[in-house]
Amino acid sequence: xxxxxxxxxxxxxxxxxxxxxxxxxxxxxxxxxxxxxxxxxxxxxxxxxxxxxxxxxxxxxxxxxxxxxxxxxxxxxxxxxxxxxxxxxxxxxxxxxxxxxxxxxxxxxxxxxxxxxxxxxxxxxxxxxxxxxxxxxxxxxxxxxxxxxxxxxxxxxxxxxxxxxxxxxxxxxxxxxxxxxxxxxxxxxxxxxxxxxxxxxxxxxxxxxxxxxxxxxxxxxxxxxxxxxxxxxxxxxxxxxxxxxxxxxxxxxxxxxxxxxxxxxxxxxxxxxxxxxxxxxxxxxxxxxxxxxxxxxxxxxxxxxxxxxxxxxxxxxxxxxxxxxxxxxxxxxxxxxxxxxxxxxxxxxxxxxxxxxxxxxxxxxxxxxxxx
Amino acid sequence: xxxxxxxxxxxxxxxxxxxxxxxxxxxxxxxxxxxxxxxxxxxxxxxxxxxxxxxxxxxxxxxxxxxxxxxxxxxxxxxxxxxxxxxxxxxxxxxxxxxxxxxxxxxxxxxxxxxxxxxxxxxxxxxxxxxxxxxxxxxxxxxxxxxxxxxxxxxxxxxxxxxxxxxxxxxxxxxxxxxxxxxxxxxxxxxxxxxxxxxxxxxxxxxxxxxxxxxxxxxxxxxxxxxxxxxxxxxxxxxxxxxxxxxxxxxxxxxxxxxxxxxxxxxxxxxxxxxxxxxxxxxxxxxxxxxxxxxxxxxxxxxxxxxxxxxxxxxxxxxxxxxxxxxxxxxxxxxxxxxxxxxxxxxxxxxxxxxxxxxxxxxxxxxxxxxx
Numbered sequence: 001x002x003x004x005x006x007x008x009x010x011x012x013x014x015x016x017x018x019x020x021x022x023x024x025x026x027x028x029x030x031x032x033x034x035x036x037x038x039x040x041x042x043x044x045x046x047x048x049x050x051x052x053x054x055x056x057x058x059x060x061x062x063x064x065x066x067x068x069x070x071x072x073x074x075x076x077x078x079x080x081x082x083x084x085x086x087x088x089x090x091x092x093x094x095x096x097x098x099x100x101x102x103x104x105x106x107x108x109x110x111x112x113x114x115x116x117x118x119x120x121x122x123x124x125x126x127x128x129x130x131x132x133x134x135x136x137x138x139x140x141x142x143x144x145x146x147x148x149x150x151x152x153x154x155x156x157x158x159x160x161x162x163x164x165x166x167x168x169x170x171x172x173x174x175x176x177x178x179x180x181x182x183x184x185x186x187x188x189x190x191x192x193x194x195x196x197x198x199x200x201x202x203x204x205x206x207x208x209x210x211x212x213x214x215x216x217x218x219x220x221x222x223x224x225x226x227x228x229x230x231x232x233x234x235x236x237x238x239x240x241x242x243x244x245x246x247x248x249x250x251x252x253x254x255x256x257x258x259x260x261x262x263x264x265x266x267x268x269x270x271x272x273x274x275x276x277x278x279x280x281x282x283x284x285x286x287x288x289x290x291x292x293x294x295x296x297x298x299x300x301x302x303x304x305x306x307x308x309x310x311x312x313x314x315x316x317x318x319x320x321x322x323x324x325x326x327x328x329x330x331x332x333x334x335x336x337x338x339x340x341x342x343x344x345x346x347x348x349x350x351x352x353x354x355x356x357x358x359x360x361x362x363x364x365x366x367x368x369x370x371x372x
Numbered sequence: 373x374x375x376x377x378x379x380x381x382x383x384x385x386x387x388x389x390x391x392x393x394x395x396x397x398x399x400x401x402x403x404x405x406x407x408x409x410x411x412x413x414x415x416x417x418x419x420x421x422x423x424x425x426x427x428x429x430x431x432x433x434x435x436x437x438x439x440x441x442x443x444x445x446x447x448x449x450x451x452x453x454x455x456x457x458x459x460x461x462x463x464x465x466x467x468x469x470x471x472x473x474x475x476x477x478x479x480x481x482x483x484x485x486x487x488x489x490x491x492x493x494x495x496x497x498x499x500x501x502x503x504x505x506x507x508x509x510x511x512x513x514x515x516x517x518x519x520x521x522x523x524x525x526x527x528x529x530x531x532x533x534x535x536x537x538x539x540x541x542x543x544x545x546x547x548x549x550x551x552x553x554x555x556x557x558x559x560x561x562x563x564x565x566x567x568x569x570x571x572x573x574x575x576x577x578x579x580x581x582x583x584x585x586x587x588x589x590x591x592x593x594x595x596x597x598x599x600x601x602x603x604x605x606x607x608x609x610x611x612x613x614x615x616x617x618x619x620x621x622x623x624x625x626x627x628x629x630x631x632x633x634x635x636x637x638x639x640x641x642x643x644x645x646x647x648x649x650x651x652x653x654x655x656x657x658x659x660x661x662x663x664x665x666x667x668x669x670x671x672x673x674x675x676x677x678x679x680x681x682x683x684x685x686x687x688x689x690x691x692x693x694x695x696x697x698x699x700x701x702x703x704x705x706x707x708x709x710x711x712x713x714x715x716x717x718x719x720x721x722x723x724x725x726x727x728x729x730x731x732x733x734x735x736x737x738x739x740x741x742x743x744x
Contacts, residue, residue, distance in 0.1 A: 017389055017393070020385070020411060021692075021693065021707075022682070022693065022695060023682075023695035023707075039412075040412060273689065273690070273692070273712075287682065287686050288683060290686065291689040291690070295667070310394070310395075310659065311659060314660045314662065317645065318645070318663070320393075320645070321393065321394065322393045323393055325392070325397070335393075
């Protein structure tokens with residue numbers, strides 16, 4: 001089967017690497033004009049001039065990247081099966097739609113308001129109680145358009161800084177940690193859930209994902225599975241979906257979802273029988289899903305900005321190196337390292353050792369390293 | 373680093389799949405005119421007209437296939453590092469050189485003689501005692517040129533049937549089973565040994581490889597490691613080497629070696645921390661070797677001649693499917709399935725279940741299934 005992938009970055013690359021052994025072929029369709037890590041055939045078509053050509057070369061379409069015009073996905077869906085369905089894209093591109101959908105399905109979120117003027121932003125901050133997190137409802141590629149208000153009087157400045165006509169204002173959620181759940185849904189509605197991951201960010205970039213998340217209560221995992229099942233069934237979803245959440249004293253609070261394979265699931269390449277990439281391709285191509293259970297405990301360490309010395313990293317017997325063949329640039333995801341261990345105690349030691357060979361890597365702080 | 377691979381079949385394909393995550397790029401160079409399972413850039417050049425072009429595109433050269441002109445490898449080695457060294461090719465292309473090298477290094481082999489006439493063949497069969505196995509010293513691509521003599525008087529008929537001017541005559545070795553060892557040697561002489569595999573053939577084709585080989589004595593494994601170490605050091609070998617042996621009452625007897633990744637090591641893709649493919653690429657590109665130990669027990673089941681139904685196979689939670697994207701044809705290797713288990717008892721059951729979905733697959737008979 002010929003799979004067309006919208007986007008040509010590292011996620012598409014890893015989808016292909018896990019899809020070739022299923023005898024699939026891949027064509028990447030890049031609208032950015034700057035494919036970063038494509039493998040094999042990449043069509044660069046920022047103006048959508050060669051859409052027919054692309055569609056004639058593929059049997060199914062999927063994406064590795066959600067910031068693409070919904071209309072393009074909808075056009076494609078008139079000719080070839082596109083999964084996940086374009087509606088999933090539309091929801092993920094708009095924080096208001098996303099939070100509304102969470103609410104409709106009974107998935108807890110932070111309290112939120114919409115602001116269309118600086119005055120409404122001021123009122124929302126007052127009503128919710130500062131600090132509040134302010135974001136544009138829709139987002140460009142650059143991840144800009146966010147602010148934290150510590151006082152309602154900062155509303156005007158934040159409004160000007162973000163420069164967007166419609167903002168979502170969220171109450172700040174005091175959380176113990178960030179968790180994510182990744183699940184796959186097949187064409188026949190079959191579901192498979194990966195163990196949850198604990199995610200550690202630094203400067204807005206994911207740095208570490210530990211899976212299965214340590215010290216996780218059964219109730220929390222069941223809640224997460226219920227939430228993501230509700231979302232996938234509602235969206236008629238086929239493929240892999242990621243749901244990012246905060247763990248709070250009152251239970252899980254949903255933050256956002258990604259309609260694709262996700263950085264917090266990269267551990268599954270070496271830690272689960274079937275990786276998230278293979279399961280996404282299985283789902284999209286109408287095949288049965290594979291086993292998602294974890295063997296041992298794992299931590300994914302992102303390689304950000306600088307490559308480090310591959311020789312040092314490869315000498316560590318418990319690591320798996322995954323490079324994306326991209327040029328180094330500050331803040332850019334260049335690859336990741338999957339670290340495996342038999343116990344969390346051993347994992348902490350191994351992750352610290354691994355990170356010591358990655359220049360600029362932040363200290364490994366997570367629920368395992370906190371004093372109790 | 374840009375790696376040039378001589379040959380473009382499934383072994384090259386799997387080398388690339390495990391080499392891309394090290395940020396390597398691959399160019400395949402096919403002299404057969406009929407690349408079967410290439411991935412990415414394949415140069416088809418049966419007449420070696422574009423050798424310079426190929427060499428200008430790569431930093432290192434390796435091969436997935438040993439039946440290629442040694443002179444071509446030697447020419448390449450004058451311009452770019454070629455590993456394993458062309459001498460390894462020369463040895464593996466000639467059963468007489470191979471057996472002589474085994475003998476020089478003290479590696480046990482069956483007794484053997486060279487025959488250059490039907491009369492010499494008759495004499496050799498008498499001297500060694502029938503049955504004897506007769507093979508041409510050099511072999512074409514088709515694997516023809518073998519016979520078994522049950523009586524010296526069959527010499528003339530066998531001579532005519534093989535039609536080769538120089539034959540090697542080997543005494544028949546009564547063996548308990550066939551074993552192989554696979555090892556990797558780095559540029560700096562570092563060595564890494566995979567656990568040995570037990571190999572089950574049917575109609576001259578490998579069908580099953582079980583790793584680690586069950587009921588294997590420590591002595592036998594140590595002997596195997598010693599033999600392959602001697603070979604690699606003697607050949608200044610860099611990359612992965614496979615050595616096939618018979619297990620007899622008197623210990624191991626070497627059969628043949630392959631200067632490349634080997635079908636009996638495919639289990640390592642899912643069963644070892646670092647697969648044979650990754651370790652070959654690491655070695656050839658001057659990187660440190662990875663951990664070769666096995667997690668659990670494994671059986672590689674070859675998919676021969678017919679694909680079977682991928683959906684059935686993918687429903688089994690303990691299997692990993694690896695297809696080569698080749699057209700089905702009787703006797704052709706189309707893919708393999710890695711089956712994993714925690715115990716050999718469970719493995720036998722799982723392999724039988726897996727094989728039941730592969731049309732034409734022979735019954736699973738091995739040391740585990742024999743009555744004691």
